[in-house]
Amino acid sequence: MGEVWLVGAGPGDPELLTLKAMRVISEADAVLYDSLISDDILALLPARCTRIHTGKRCGAHSMTQIDINKALLSAARKHKKVVRLKGGDPFIFGRGGEELEYLEKHGVQVQIVPGITAAGGCxxxxxxxxxHRDYGNALVLHSGHTRFNEFSPSQNPTRVFYMGLRQAGPITAHLLQEGLREDTPVALIINGTLSTQQVFKGVLMDLPHIAERVLGDSDGPGLIFVGEVAAMARVQQQEANAQAVA
Incomplete structure (x- = not known):
């Protein structure tokens, strides 16, 4: 069984590809790519690799998501290194989470390479x-349509708090007052993407306690994630045994 890499290609300018994305693309044996991938980026694919156009574009999908999932699994059974090249970032309205769940369910190892999301790049x-400190302290990324192609107001949005570990108590109180359940999943990520990365998981009612423990053990920068997707956070086994709080 090969390995699948979910790679963010950014908003289109090839110079906005990360160094890691460039390396992974150059080593690919097979690449499945969307219609949003620019011709300049496609020109960077290895000549020897198998290319599969999934054709996804808003309102015109040549392959359904189920078809794409199956194609990824089939490619992983034939090739050592499979790249799923997605516009922007694979985990921001890119259905990367669905592909990750499907592949891991079928025993495929999946790696993720983040990309510059369209909101940031554009x-x-x-x-x-x-x-901007003078004009607002929050950013909401909202999908303009649902899986049924109509617009729908935010439902169970994922919340990410920067520099909020020392304010975990007030944050928790505010979210509970907003109506979030006490058992809403949360995750804290310290030194994200570095070799010293640590991931802590729990539920909202335990957030202040988790943050207090993290602050006692680490001085690195941290993010707080609140929402159902936080339950999907990967935690190394040794950390899970020592720091499971929920």
């Missing part, structure tokens, strides 16, 4: 700061 190209 805002930067237009000179728009998405956050």
């Amino acid at each position: 805002a930067a190209a237009a000179g728009i700061p998405l956050t």
Whole structure:
């Protein structure tokens, strides 16, 4: 069984690809790519690799998500290194989570390479700061349609808090007051993407306690994730045994 890499290709400019994305693409034996991938980025694919166009674009899908999942599994059974090349970031409205769940359910090892999401790339190209201390302290990324192609207001949004470990108590109180359940999944990530990365999981009612323990053990930067998807966070076994709080 081969390995699948979910790779974010950014908003289109090949110079916005990460170094890791470039390396993984150059080593690919098979690449499944969307219609949003620019021709300039497709030109970087190895000549020897198998190319599969999934054709996904809003309102015109040549392959359903089920078909794509099956194609990824089939490619992993034939090739050593399979790349799923997705516009923007695979985990921001890119259905990367669905593909991750499907592949892991079938015993395929999956790696994720984040990319510059369209909101960040396009805002930067237009000179728009998405956050600014004088004008707002929050950013909401909202899908313009649901799986049934109509618009729907936010439902169970994922919340991410930057620099919030020392404010975990007030954050928890506010979220509970908003109506979130006490057992809403949470995850804390310290030193994310580094070799010293640590992931802690629990539920909302335990967030202040988890944050207090994390602050006592680490001085690295941390993020707080609140929402159902937080339950999917990968925790190394040794950390899970020592730091499971929920």
